[in-house]
Amino acid sequence: MKKSERLNDMIRYLNSREYFNLNDLMDKYNISKSTALRDISSLEQLGMPIFSEHGRHGRYGILKNRLLSPIIFTIDEVYALYFAMLTLESYQSTPFHLSVHKLNEKFENCLSNNQILQIHKMKKVLQFEVNQHNNVSRFLDKILRSILNESTCKIQYLKNDEQKSYHVQFFKISARFGQWYATGIEFNTHKYRVFRCDRIIFMEEEELTPHFSIDELISRSLEIYQSEKRINFEVEILAQARDLFYKEQYPSMKLEIGNKTVINGFYNPGEEEFIANYFMRFGHSVISVKPESLKQIIQDKVENLFNHYQKL
Numbered sequence: 001m002k003k004s005e006r007l008n009d010m011i012r013y014l015n016s017r018e019y020f021n022l023n024d025l026m027d028k029y030n031i032s033k034s035t036a037l038r039d040i041s042s043l044e045q046l047g048m049p050i051f052s053e054h055g056r057h058g059r060y061g062i063l064k065n066r067l068l069s070p071i072i073f074t075i076d077e078v079y080a081l082y083f084a085m086l087t088l089e090s091y092q093s094t095p096f097h098l099s100v101h102k103l104n105e106k107f108e109n110c111l112s113n114n115q116i117l118q119i120h121k122m123k124k125v126l127q128f129e130v131n132q133h134n135n136v137s138r139f140l141d142k143i144l145r146s147i148l149n150e151s152t153c154k155i156q157y158l159k160n161d162e163q164k165s166y167h168v169q170f171f172k173i174s175a176r177f178g179q180w181y182a183t184g185i186e187f188n189t190h191k192y193r194v195f196r197c198d199r200i201i202f203m204e205e206e207e208l209t210p211h212f213s214i215d216e217l218i219s220r221s222l223e224i225y226q227s228e229k230r231i232n233f234e235v236e237i238l239a240q241a242r243d244l245f246y247k248e249q250y251p252s253m254k255l256e257i258g259n260k261t262v263i264n265g266f267y268n269p270g271e272e273e274f275i276a277n278y279f280m281r282f283g284h285s286v287i288s289v290k291p292e293s294l295k296q297i298i299q300d301k302v303e304n305l306f307n308h309y310q311k312l
Contacts (some may be wrong), residue, residue, distance in 0.1 A: 001029070003039075006039065007039060025040075051063065075115065083122070085103060086104075088103075090130040093135075093197075094140060095140040096141070133179065137180045138198075140180060145205070146170055147173070152167065152168065153168055153169070153206060155203045155204075156202035158200075158201055166186050166188075169184050170182050170183065171185070180196070183195075185217060225252065226266065231268075231291065236261065236286070237282055242257070260287075272294065272297050273297070276301055280301060
């Protein structure tokens with residue numbers, strides 16, 4: 001391992017420790033005592049806040065009240081991080097208190113003029129598929145904090161122009177199709193619910209002991225979501241339509257590929273319209289639909305759409 005690679009790895013290794021001694025470095029990197037001492041000196045020159053404790057059991061420590069040395073990235077890693085950051089520009093709201101414009105300025109200040117010219121060229125020719133977010137979600141940061149704290153919340157939610165109150169423990173935040181969604185369990189009914197974050201108009205975090213741990217909620221989320229009256233479906237599609245499934249799918253469905261290409265899953269009562277709209281996007285790629293009730297809903301929707309265009 002080259003010295004530069006070793007120092008970079010050493011920074012990551014020591015960042016998680018309060019104290020270390022020479023033997024720790026000698027054993028981990030298979031280096032001599034003199035090399036370990038030179039490496040510690042190099043880390044100090046890079047700005048790592050290392051101090052030494054003398055005595056019979058002497059050791060080194062790292063000041064935790066100061067920023068540690070930055071991790072060294074290759075230029076390709078820098079470019080990848082830069083473009084990952086740029087995807088935030090499509091979001092009206094994020095769970096983080098930041099300005100993407102200022103973050104962009106800080107990032108570019110770390111690069112040379114030639115590197116900045118290079119990434120500006122790449123911005124012109126690289127295009128990522130990102131759905132534009134147009135709605136503001138005021139409580140994303142509070143939702144994230146409540147998840148990390150494993151705490152419960154009281155929220156006011158706007159549904160069909162009517163305010164509704166919920167007592168919920170959130171455990172997941174996701175971005176889909178230009179909207180932020182928060183998933184949680186509603187305590188009054190113990191039902192799994194998905195809330196559109198821009199429709200949450202009030203939120204108050206509570207310091208009550210939650211009924212579930214985050215890991216338990218995540219592992220049981222699909223089980224919690226399933227109603228006793230759920231309806232199983234099986235839709236066969238053409239093999240070339242798999243890309244449509246990969247582009248948009250939900251936890252309640254899975255793709256099985258064998259002699260046939262089949263989407264299996266379930267939906268709960270009240271979700272028939274949503275599932276029917278989903279499969280209408282597959283158009284002529286659908287070969288068969290079960291149950292018959294779902295097929296009938298899709299047929300009715302297609303007929304209504306046909307009649308609509310007939311009247312135009």
